[in-house]
Amino acid sequence: MRQAGRYLPEYLEARGSRDVLALSRDPEAVVEITLQPLRRFDADAAILFSDIMVPLAAAGLDVRIESGVGPVMGEPIRVAEDLARIGSFDPAEHAPYVGEATRLLVKELQVPLIGFAGAPFTLASYLIEGGPSRDHRRTKRLMRDEPSFWVRLMDRLSEMVLAHLRAQVEAGAAAVQLFDSWAGALDPESYRRHVLPWSRRILEGLADLGVPRIHFGVGTGELLPAMREAGAEVLGVDWRVPLDAAWERLGPETAVQGNLDPTACTGSWEACEREALAVLERAGGRPGHIFNLGHGVLPETPPDNLARLVDLVHERTAR
Amino acid sequence: MRQAGRYLPEYLEARGSRDVLALSRDPEAVVEITLQPLRRFDADAAILFSDIMVPLAAAGLDVRIESGVGPVMGEPIRVAEDLARIGSFDPAEHAPYVGEATRLLVKELQVPLIGFAGAPFTLASYLIEGGPSRDHRRTKRLMRDEPSFWVRLMDRLSEMVLAHLRAQVEAGAAAVQLFDSWAGALDPESYRRHVLPWSRRILEGLADLGVPRIHFGVGTGELLPAMREAGAEVLGVDWRVPLDAAWERLGPETAVQGNLDPTACTGSWEACEREALAVLERAGGRPGHIFNLGHGVLPETPPDNLARLVDLVHERTAR
Numbered sequence: 001m002r003q004a005g006r007y008l009p010e011y012l013e014a015r016g017s018r019d020v021l022a023l024s025r026d027p028e029a030v031v032e033i034t035l036q037p038l039r040r041f042d043a044d045a046a047i048l049f050s051d052i053m054v055p056l057a058a059a060g061l062d063v064r065i066e067s068g069v070g071p072v073m074g075e076p077i078r079v080a081e082d083l084a085r086i087g088s089f090d091p092a093e094h095a096p097y098v099g100e101a102t103r104l105l106v107k108e109l110q111v112p113l114i115g116f117a118g119a120p121f122t123l124a125s126y127l128i129e130g131g132p133s134r135d136h137r138r139t140k141r142l143m144r145d146e147p148s149f150w151v152r153l154m155d156r157l158s159e160m161v162l163a164h165l166r167a168q169v170e171a172g173a174a175a176v177q178l179f180d181s182w183a184g185a186l187d188p189e190s191y192r193r194h195v196l197p198w199s200r201r202i203l204e205g206l207a208d209l210g211v212p213r214i215h216f217g218v219g220t221g222e223l224l225p226a227m228r229e230a231g232a233e234v235l236g237v238d239w240r241v242p243l244d245a246a247w248e249r250l251g252p253e254t255a256v257q258g259n260l261d262p263t264a265c266t267g268s269w270e271a272c273e274r275e276a277l278a279v280l281e282r283a284g285g286r287p288g289h290i291f292n293l294g295h296g297v298l299p300e301t302p303p304d305n306l307a308r309l310v311d312l313v314h315e316r317t318a319r
Numbered sequence: 320m321r322q323a324g325r326y327l328p329e330y331l332e333a334r335g336s337r338d339v340l341a342l343s344r345d346p347e348a349v350v351e352i353t354l355q356p357l358r359r360f361d362a363d364a365a366i367l368f369s370d371i372m373v374p375l376a377a378a379g380l381d382v383r384i385e386s387g388v389g390p391v392m393g394e395p396i397r398v399a400e401d402l403a404r405i406g407s408f409d410p411a412e413h414a415p416y417v418g419e420a421t422r423l424l425v426k427e428l429q430v431p432l433i434g435f436a437g438a439p440f441t442l443a444s445y446l447i448e449g450g451p452s453r454d455h456r457r458t459k460r461l462m463r464d465e466p467s468f469w470v471r472l473m474d475r476l477s478e479m480v481l482a483h484l485r486a487q488v489e490a491g492a493a494a495v496q497l498f499d500s501w502a503g504a505l506d507p508e509s510y511r512r513h514v515l516p517w518s519r520r521i522l523e524g525l526a527d528l529g530v531p532r533i534h535f536g537v538g539t540g541e542l543l544p545a546m547r548e549a550g551a552e553v554l555g556v557d558w559r560v561p562l563d564a565a566w567e568r569l570g571p572e573t574a575v576q577g578n579l580d581p582t583a584c585t586g587s588w589e590a591c592e593r594e595a596l597a598v599l600e601r602a603g604g605r606p607g608h609i610f611n612l613g614h615g616v617l618p619e620t621p622p623d624n625l626a627r628l629v630d631l632v633h634e635r636t637a638r
Binding site for chain 1: 454455456459460463464503504505506507508509538540541558559560561564580581582583585586587589590593594597617619
C-alpha cells in the first residue's frame with residue numbers, strides 16, 4: 001500500500017508542523033514514518049516515505065506541498081528559459097538523506113523495502129501546470145506544439161528520476177515503483193509518442209540492478225499494453241479495470257498489482273471484505289497477483305479495516 | 320459539442336452577472352445562448368443550454384453553480400431524513416421554462432436540437448458530496464453500506480430525470496443525451512449493481528418517443544458494454560478509448576460519439592487538425608460515427624479552431 005501511513009494518527013504526531021518535503025529530508029523521520037504501518041499491519045513489504053517532488057526540490061526548484069492540495073510550484077516551467085532553473089541532481093550530493101534513510105530502514109525491516117519515484121509525465125505536469133490539474137491542458141499543449149521544449153524537459157526529468165531510483169536500490173531498496181499517476185489522462189497514441197520513450201529509458205536504465213520494477217498509473221486501462229512496453233515486470237492497475245481484463249491486455253507473463261477501490265475501505269468492514277473478495281476472485285489465484293489498493297489509502301480510512309484486510313488476503317492466498 | 324457556447328465572448332456578454340441556473344430559467348436567454356455557437360460554426364446539431372442541476376433546483380433543493388467550481392449544495396443529502404427535502408418535480412409545473420425554451424428553439428433552428436440531463440449517479444454524487452469530488456467517497460460508501468437509502472435516492476432521481484427528458488422531447492427535442500459524467504469512477508461490478516438499473520429505467524422510459532438516445536460518461540472504457548445495456552443507441556466516449564477499441568467492446572450496431580481530446584483544440588490549428596484526423600482514421604468512415612470532442616470545450620479554446628474543425632470534419636466525411 002502506498003502513502004505509507006499518511007492516514008495514521010501516529011503519522012500526524014510524527015509530522016508535527018513539517019510538510020512532506022521537510023520530513024523527506026530528515027532520515028529519522030522517514031524511518032519512523034515508513035515503519036509505522038508495519039507496526040499495525042502484517043504487510044509483505046514497506047514503501048519508502050517520500051514524495052514524487054523530492055528530486056525536483058533537491059535540484060533547486062521552488063516546490064511546496066500544500067495540505068489538501070498537493071505539489072504547488074512557486075514559478076511554473078513553461079518556456080525554454082525556465083528549464084535553466086532545474087539545477088543539477090546528483091543523489092549523493094543533492095539528496096543524501098534519501099540514501100541514508102534507505103540504509104537505516106533496510107537494517108530495521110523484516111520485509112523488503114520498495115523505493116519509489118514519480119515518472120516524467122506526471123512530474124512535467126506539476127512543473128508546467130504549477131500544481132494539480134484536472135485536464136493537464138498546458139502540459140498537453142506544450143507536448144503537442146513545442147516538441148523541442150518537451151524533449152528537453154523529458155530528457156532532464158528522466159535522467160533525474162533514473163539517478164534517484166538507482167540511488168535507492170544501491171542503498172538497499174529491493175524493488176522500485178515508478179508512479180505515472182496522471183498518464184491515464186492521455187490517449188494511447190499520445191502516450192506512445194510523448195511519454196513512453198522516457199519511462200522506458202528509466203525502467204531499462206534500472207535493468208542491470210536486477211530488482212523488480214513496478215509501474216503504476218490511474219485510469220490506465222487503455223494504456224496497459226503500452227505501459228508494459230516501458231519494461232516493468234509488474235503493472236499496477238486502479239480499480240476501474242477488472243484484473244482478468246488487465247491480464248488479457250498485458251499477457252500472462254506480467255505480474256499485476258491491485259486493485260481494491262480505496263473508497264471500499266472507508267466504510268463498514270463487511271463492504272470492504274466483500275469488495276476485497278471480488279478482487280481475489282478476479283485474480284483467480286494467479287501467482288503473479290500482488291494484492292493492493294487501486295490507489296492511495298484515503299485519509300478517512302479506519303486503520304482497523306486495513307489490518308483486517310491484510311489478514312484476509314493472507315488467509316485467502318498461499319503465503 | 321456540449322456546453323453550448325460557454326467559452327464564447329458573446330456568451331459572457333449574454334450571461335452578465337447571472338449564474339447558469341438563473342439563465343436556464345429565462346427562455347429568451349436559453350434561446351440566445353443555444354444559438355450562439357450555430358452562428359459561428361456549421362454544426363449539425365444544437366444542444367439545449369441548461370445544467371444537469373436544473374431539475375434538482377426546480378424540486379426545491381438549495382443548489383448553486385459556483386464559477387470555476389461547479390454545482391455546490393447548501394445542505395448535502397446524506398441520511399434518510401434528507402430525502403424529504405427533494406420536493407416534487409412535474410416539468411410543466413416546476414420547470415415550465417425548459418419546455419418553453421425548447422419550443423422557441425425548435426422554431427428557430429435549421430438543425431436538430433438535442434435535449435439533455437444528468438444521470439442519477441452523477442446527480443447523486445453532487446447531492447451527497449455537496450459539490451464536485453475527486454473520489455466520490457461518501458457516495459460510494461452510501462451506495463455500499465446503505466442500500467435502502469441508495470435505492471430511494473436513485474428511484475427518486477431517475478423518476479425526475481425521465482420526466483425532465485420526456486418534457487424536452489415532447490416540446491420538440493429531436494434526440495436526448497444522458498450524461499453520467501462521473502460513472503467512470505466506478506468499477507464495472509459496482510456500476511452494474513448500483514447504477515445501471517436506474518440509467519436503464521430512464522433510457523427505456525424514453526423508448527416510446529422514438530428519438531435517438533445518447534449516453535455519455537468520462538473514463539468509461541471498462542464500462543462501455545454495461546452502459547450499452549442501459550439502452551441508448553449512441554454511446555459517447557472520451558479521448559482515452561480509441562474509437563476502434565470502443566466498437567470492439569460495443570459491437571458494430573452501436574453508434575459512437577467522440578472523441579477528440581478537448582485540450583487538442585486549445586493550441587495551434589496544426590495540432591488540432593492532426594489529432595482530429597487521427598480520430599477520423601480510427602473511426603474508419605463508419606456510418607455510425609458522430610464526430611465530437613471527448614468532453615466539453617475548454618474555456619481557453621480559440622473559437623477559430625472549432626470553426627475550422629467543423630469544416631475539416633465535413634470535408635473529410637460524407638455529409
